[in-house]
Amino acid sequence: MGKFLARRLLNYVVLIFLATSFAYLLAATNLQPRVYFEQMQPPPPPEVVNSQLDTLNLNDQTPLAQRYATWISGVVTGDFGKNIQGGEVSGQMWMKAGVTLRLITVATILGSALGIAIGAYAAVRQYRAFDKAATGASFFVLSIPTVVIAIVIQVLAVAVNDGLGFTFLKYVGEYSAGFQGNWWETLVNRIHHAILPTLVLALALFAAFARYQRNMMLDVLGSDFVRTAMAKGLTRRRALFKHALRTALIPTITYFTFTFGALVSGATFTEKIYGWHGMGAWLIDSIARQDVHVVAAVSWFMAVTIMAASFLSDIIYAWLDPRVRV
Amino acid sequence: MSTETIVDSAAADSERTRPTPVLEVTDLTVTFRGFNNNPDVKAVRGVSYAVHRGEVLGIVGESGSGKSVSSMAAMGLLPDHAEITGSVRLHGEELLGKSDREMARKRGKVISMVFQDPLSGLTPVYTVGDQLAEAVMVHNPKGGKAKARARAVELLELVGIPNPAERYRSFPHEFSGGMRQRVMIAMAMANDPDVIICDEPTTALDVTIQAQILDLLRTAQRETGAAIVMITHDLGVVAGFVDRLLVMYAGRPVEIGSVDEIYYSSRMPYTMGLLGAVPRMDLEDQGALVPIKGNPPSLSALPPGCPFAPRCPLAQPECDDSEPDLLPVGSAVRTEDGRTRVRDDGEQRVACIRSGEIDANRWTAQDIYPVPEIPEAEAASARREDLPEVLRVRDLIKHHPLMKGSVFKRRVGTVYAVDGIDFDIREGETLALVGESGCGKSSTLMEVMGLEKPERGSIEVMGREVGSLSRSERFSLRRDMQIVFQDPMSSLDPRMTVFDIIAEPLRTHRVGAQAVTERVYELLRLVGLNTEHATRFPAEFSGGQRQRIGIARALALEPKLLVLDEPVSALDVSIQAGVVNLLEELQAKLGLAYLFVAHDLSVVRHIADRVAVMYLGKVVEIGATKAIYEHPSHPYTQALLSAIPVPDPERERSRTHIVLEGDLPSPANPPSGCSFRTRCQKFITLQESDQEQCMSAEPRILPTNGDDQASACHFAERQAGLV
């Protein structure tokens, strides 16, 4: 078992290494840090630009292999190089990751809990009014790109604020700029800002989870073991809750873990539109700034989260389902 | 088991004085409303029966006859969209119309049920013990968890689970099918119910396990004194088990009576056909089986008359007028002078307008059904040794890696699926490979059909060693051997027309287009199908017809050897007979050799010339069919034969079954010495020194009773009659 896990982890490390290297090489050949410096006002002399690029290990006159070797030897020790303004990428990355994780944790938990409850109930009431309404709603939400949801909710917030005459719903930033207060007030201020972006993410997730849970639940509803439970003397409701739902939850929890991993990049739009300085927003900005090292670092982080999530979902699956447990 | 039957001449009188039946079903109908313009399905159309305390009622019918649905309705387990009318009384109390909550209090407490498929019947994520304890707790929540647990362990012990306290914590997937079925029975017994409904409780199990479960059900009945309703399609199982029998067809009872009345003097053509269609393990020369033509009607579009009329050999124009009622035998018959003659001596009720005529003439199935003439094969006269060998297998071995875990998959051992077997098949001969699931029959087939060099040993087809073949030689050798599979659902590509399916082997072996067309039509006629069927898809055919298509495909290249992998075990009895007859006819006509793999020893006796009995990857006994069935010399063969119930109540009552202990050991970890010793009924009777031999030395397969019968047992029995 230990050997097996180790082999699998090694495979993951190799995949992550390849993915990150690929992203670095792509960014190093396609982004133009030189242009970033040349467009400064006033334009610096070429020697200054060159020396700047050299200190950052971004000079396109240095052979690519050499730049890559320098960069990767740093990555192995946990140093992701410097960003284009000279800051340490590693330190910034953990800060940005924190922002993203805070946002998506709450949103996934909220969205999935609601989705599971509604999906499971809809399955029990298949083809009845509730099922039709739930299916219709999740269908509609799934057909709207997150970008549009984010914008529409922002527009609605503006309308509500205008109507009320004061800023009832905050839709920009993580907290009010220059806000001073004790920890309690700070917390309230942050929650106030978090409501709308969390809602946007949770809404999209709710729809996906509702559909998924409904299908999983339908698969077990007709199962013989539900019939057995009823034959023992359980009421239909209790048999469904205790036997069917418990079994149907297993794949959903696996799905949950996986979604969480994929959401690190999925939250980009919400972050960008609501002015949160998370991973996704950082990536978009750094591409515009021709910032090779940040792009590579974000790629690494996304690869790690996806692998970690899929590994975790396997473990949770094995833990929850005695059939696949070793 | 109890041999008393409740029939006596004074049945009508005692009816009044008898206590209220435990369960009484009257005029029950169940209709599933069709959605999206689908027609309604009338699954049950007027079923009435009553069971008394300590009584066993059998309900027999083929798939789709409504036998299961009617009992599910009684339990209140049908989904909401099923419309149920009539009445179901439990101790005189009406159950229909009760709320789910009220029904839940009855279910598992007063009336309980054992289902067919123990594989999916238990919730996979809870331990069997907890599920059993739940059945106790739910009706006695004040009893406390500890008490429920203790009771669950007690129940596990009662149904014969070894180490019950330890096995309490096992999950369902860690149990074998037989053990899961024991748990289901324990659950049904948990609260000492008054009625236990058993819905095909042994259908998914092997014969030796079936014998164990039937034994257990008898114990359960003795322990609880409950009335039992036994639902099955197997006329053998019920013969020795039930007191009264109800035969269902197309959602309606067509005959009811005491078990002897039904088996020995059935007056309904359907029941008669059903009994004639069963191959008999206990009869040496049964002759051709009685096939019932056609298929059961669709329950959504029933004709107005008797639903069996289209298949009935006695059908008259009047049969199509209206559905006959369930009446005493002959009550509907008018004699020539216009008076109605009623004969009423017993409980038997029949839904056939010609029942009186059948009764008067004492007709049997052979009299009313046309029995096909099966030509005698020419080869039968020649001596076996003089015939050419079609297939010879020597010391064949097939070991699979044993994988564990589906998320973290890894190898943990080796399954000795086929562990050194020898046999041969001569031209025009049928060798049956029999044994329980997991004995290695299917692995043997796959090895033979794969035509690859085996891990050890050799396979010779038509005298050619397959390991030494070149690619093109192997390809052309495939013409000589073809296979027919068990499951008619999955053996035909659902997206191909019948024509394309039968033409595939021909096209693969580059037969010209014109020749392909001619051959396909010829084959269709050969297996008894219409040429117009060629353009249809497999889904439009019934199981029996699909099996015929599979046979036509296998015959396309004119093979000399046909491998038959359980070809009739998925079919209903009435359909099975037709396919068995077809196989016999084809063999005689075309001089085919068959390698017939089956677990049903009754069919084997009917069709095979020679039998090889397999146990844990080895052949334990081999020989001519007659010799094996009449003088089985290996204890396993004896147990296997003894476990099969015979569709003859009297004989069944007088038989003693050898019930083997426990389950088949894992083929990944076979016992030392003789692999059968752990379950052997003979082993326990042996002296210690002899037992030592069984445990240390693996018995070789040696001749026993002459007639080339051979068995692998240190203490093989010679000339010991059984059955």
Add this chain to the structure above:
Amino acid sequence: MTTVTETTQDVPASPPAPNRIKDLARQLIATRRVIVGIVILVLLTLFALLGPVISPWNVGERDYTALLQGISPDHWFGTNRTGLDIFTQTTAGLQKSLLIGLLVALISTVVAALVGAFAGYFGGFTDRALTWIADLALVLPSFVILAILSRHFVGNGGWLILVVLLAAFSWMVTSKMVRGLTISLREREYIHAARFMGVPPYKIIFRHILPNMSSLLIADATIMVSTAIIGETALSYFGLGVQSPDVSLGVVIADGASFATTAPWVFIFPTALLVLLVLGVNMIGDGLRDALDPTAKSRRS
């Protein structure tokens, strides 16, 4: 299911060509959702094809006399800040979005089917190698790669590169599903039968395995159409999708997003069309999956 009655009379007839899609078509018509979806999709396609033709303005043509104007007889959907006619832009964008969705779905489904079927049927080394490639593609940060390479989408046919890239990152999940299905299909008796009659493996895959999951593949491809359209819209929001002079719905929406409150017509029309398009496609795909997926069976039998 209808059952053919068994009779032995001979009716020699030359068989008409078997109709494989009959079955699928019948299933389709039984689901109302699919019909509604198809109607929506057909109407939108007509709209997308005819729109630019009947509009008095050309794609990319600016009316400097009407900047950010509402609905008028000249500009049926109004104009944006730079005087582009929203109706023309939207219908042209719809055309491109549809094309992108269909192409991405086509390419990725074909790749997924081939990779999954070969991996599942052959097992062993082939399986491990193909699965590893799929895993790698899953780990590659698709968004980063698309964003970095977005400057290559400029120019004539540049959007085809976008299509290829989108397809390259969307086949993996389907191919895993196909692989799983193939592994279970491989043990079907008709596959064994084909093998035992000497049919070579690649023929078994194309003749028996892929046709038997075709309905599922179609359903999945439909869902992929909407995923691709949504993905392109998202990229376009950051200017990383289709590049000018090409327009897609995403581009039009992105242009209009900042005017959503002040000049709603710039935002509402393209957005409504996009939602309608995705909804229609999803309805077809989901309905198909429900109708055809044997595992997603309804309890009503």
